Amino acid sequence: MALVHYSDSESDTDDNEDLSTSRAAKRIHLDTPTDNKQASSLPPLPPSFHDLYASSTRVSVRDDPSLHGGRKRVIPHVEGNWPTHIYLEWYPSKSDLVVLSDIITQAEECYGSEGDIHSLLHSDLGAQLPLHISLSRPVVLRTEQRDSFAEIFAREIRDSHIRPFDVTLYDLDWVSNYEKTRWFLVLRVQTPKYDCLNRLLRISNRTLALFDQPPLYESPTSIESKVPGRKHYADERPVEDCSHCFHISLAWTLTQPSSAAKARVANIDLRRLRDFTVHFNTVKAKIGNNVSSIPLSMGIQDERTIGGL
Secondary structure (H helix, E strand, O other): OOOOOOOOOOOOHHHHHHHHHHHHHHHHHHOOHHHHHHHHOOOOOOHHHHHHOOOOOOOOOOOOHHHOOOOOOOOOOOOOEEEEEEEEEEOOOHHHHHHHHHHHHHHHHHHOOOOOOEEOOEOOOOOEOOEEEEOOOOEEEEHHHHHHHHHHHHHHHHHHOOOOEEEOEEEEEEEEOOOOOOEEEEEEEOOOHHHHHHHHHHHHHHHHHOOOOOOOOOOHHHOOOOOOOOOOOOOOOOOOOOHHHOEEEEEEEOOOOOHHHHHHHHOOOOHHHHHOOEEEOEEEEEEOOEEEEEEOOOOOOOOOOOOOO
16 A cells, blocks of 8 residues: 655654744634634645645655654665655545544544554644545655656546546555555445546556556556557556555554454444545656546646656
8 A cells, every 4th residue: 555745843842832832822813703604715725736835845865764653664765766656646625624633533532542643634833735546555756757757647538528526535444555664543444436546547557567666456467568659548457456456644653553453443333434535637657756637527626747856
């Protein structure tokens, strides 16, 4: 499973308390009726705005788990290597966040004293974070491969004629990353119309296979060795049905949940999720700190290639 983006900072305890008090005062001020009316009149930020700030500021040139809540870097930093991730991004609405936050709170109660659960809904400073469905593992491209990968992947998405689609959420579970260093509280995703998730996964896996990168979910033997020249996959079926693998992560922990904790989480009431519909119209490709958005059925969103920094 592919996972993303972490940073943190250290400060004195007293400074943290003062800063928290200051932020709380600002939140109270912003929550007045007058300010709400003013805020509601402002146009929403364009989707591309979030791509400009998709990565946190680096606070260390080496892998220091103490700076990241105990997390260890999956891909070591090496000059000339570019960590790469393909995914579908979701920014939940405020009402959705209330429901998701409550689910995480219930999961914490189910987890008990087994370990700490860290929410993925907000950063340490309170900023909302995007959630995602992964279409690749965390992989690595070399500097000279970035532009080629960008061109092939964008062309394959464009030629697939996959239209924007909706998914619904149906189950709560714990899954680990490939290294078994972290466990994630996830919501399982129902298979969308026209099997769009499987089709996008195969495009991602086939394209990455050209650059000797491992697939996500599928076995390597099921992936075709060549992608260029394929026009589209509207009538194709994936060799492997990976519908049961797709999910959206809500929180993480460093401690493997016990069987009892998993059973308690599985019994959390998810009826409020029945009205959730998550819409996807863009595939995100992140290489290093550069994020490109590829609209479904329309081609590349802007003229910059993924490697074109």
